[in-house]
Amino acid sequence: MGAEIARDWINARGGVDGRKVELRIEDNKSDPKEAASAAEKLIVRDQVPAIMGAWGSSMTLAAMPKLEEYGVPMVVETSSAATITKRGNPWIFRISPPSEMEALGLEQYVDRLGVRRADFLAVNTDWGRGAISAFGDMLKKKGVAVGAAEYMEQAATDMNAQLTKIKGTGGDTLFLTTAVEQITLVMKQAQEQRLERKIVTTGGSSSPTQLIKQAGAAAEGSYHIVFFMPWFPEAMPDGKLARAFVDEWGKRGHPFEGLTEGFRGHDGIATIAEAIRVAGRDEPKAVRDALWRVSLVGVNGPIKFEKDGPAGKESGQSKPSIFVVQIRDGKVALPDFLAKK
Numbered sequence: 001m002g003a004e005i006a007r008d009w010i011n012a013r014g015g016v017d018g019r020k021v022e023l024r025i026e027d028n029k030s031d032p033k034e035a036a037s038a039a040e041k042l043i044v045r046d047q048v049p050a051i052m053g054a055w056g057s058s059m060t061l062a063a064m065p066k067l068e069e070y071g072v073p074m075v076v077e078t079s080s081a082a083t084i085t086k087r088g089n090p091w092i093f094r095i096s097p098p099s100e101m102e103a104l105g106l107e108q109y110v111d112r113l114g115v116r117r118a119d120f121l122a123v124n125t126d127w128g129r130g131a132i133s134a135f136g137d138m139l140k141k142k143g144v145a146v147g148a149a150e151y152m153e154q155a156a157t158d159m160n161a162q163l164t165k166i167k168g169t170g171g172d173t174l175f176l177t178t179a180v181e182q183i184t185l186v187m188k189q190a191q192e193q194r195l196e197r198k199i200v201t202t203g204g205s206s207s208p209t210q211l212i213k214q215a216g217a218a219a220e221g222s223y224h225i226v227f228f229m230p231w232f233p234e235a236m237p238d239g240k241l242a243r244a245f246v247d248e249w250g251k252r253g254h255p256f257e258g259l260t261e262g263f264r265g266h267d268g269i270a271t272i273a274e275a276i277r278v279a280g281r282d283e284p285k286a287v288r289d290a291l292w293r294v295s296l297v298g299v300n301g302p303i304k305f306e307k308d309g310p311a312g313k314e315s316g317q318s319k320p321s322i323f324v325v326q327i328r329d330g331k332v333a334l335p336d337f338l339a340k341k
Contacts, residue, residue, distance in 0.1 A: 002265030032062035039063035049282040052268035057081035057126040067091040073288040077268035081126040088313035099134035105322030112337040117145045122177035124151040131177040173198045180207040191218035210257035230259035237301035267298030
């Protein structure tokens with residue numbers, strides 16, 4: 001939905017070099033095998049000059065060898081696993097923060113959040129495993145005691161066994177890494193078990209508005225790392241763009257809850273279109289070279305790529321804006337330590 005808004009806005013301004021942007025959309029069904037074949041289809045059948053994808057880290061990692069095989073760049077809009085830009089794939093340009101960057105973004109707030117003993121519960125994927133390692137390292141450096149690290153499978157619905165273990169550690173904060181559906185279940189089950197913890201979600205896919213609707217009181221007091229604040233668009237780096245995006249989203253009848261993911265689609269397509277404009281043609285290698293020269297402001301903030309990964313085979317990594325919000329009195333709010341600013 002976000003990608004479609006970007007497409008329509010670009011086309012309303014006359015397209016890229018007078019040509020209309022078209023989207024070819026494939027569903028990877030959150031399955032790595034499907035992701036690899038979807039990437040191949042887009043490249044071989046549709047002959048796209050660039051791809052945006054592939055949401056989950058495991059899917060992005062599975063698609064990456066195809067990019068190298070055929071020489072087509074991909075703008076990674078969501079995935080957080082460090083390995084994506086460290087693997088040495090020069091066709092990868094990521095606009096979402098790897099877990100390490102996200103952990104650094106949170107580091108400045110750890111004291112004010114009052115984190116002294118932390119436990120982890122994460123989805124058992126490249127994203128979840130990477131988040132536990134990145135946030136664990138950051139917290140240990142800050143002198144925080146790190147207790148249990150528990151995993152849940154992607155399709156799991158009963159996390160009571162993991163929560164019982166976590167309950168026994170005597171920690172004060174639970175770092176939770178998964179998508180909103182599973183976060184909802186964990187919060188409800190934690191409430192049933194009377195788990196007295198601050199909950200902090202990582203990865204930016206928590207959709208706090210959806211949590212308020214679905215987890216109710218169980219979500220109260222929780223903190224969420226997000227990369228877009230549709231509740232306070234004026235507080236974003238480009239307040240006017242953020243407000244226009246929220247308004248357009250609403251005008252199309254899209255659910256408000258989707259905005260914290262939808263902006264990623266907008267920013268990914270805007271980045272690719274800018275690279276094609278800079279390249280002056282839509283040939284994959286020219287677009288790849290132009291991505292290094294791209295500088296634009298998306299809904300998240302400034303997008304500009306720096307080198308990451310092994311010398312000679314670097315991937316591009318942008319430095320996204322990172323925010324923390326809290327669910328307070330059944331609404332999304334800026335935490336006390338930020339509201340004063």
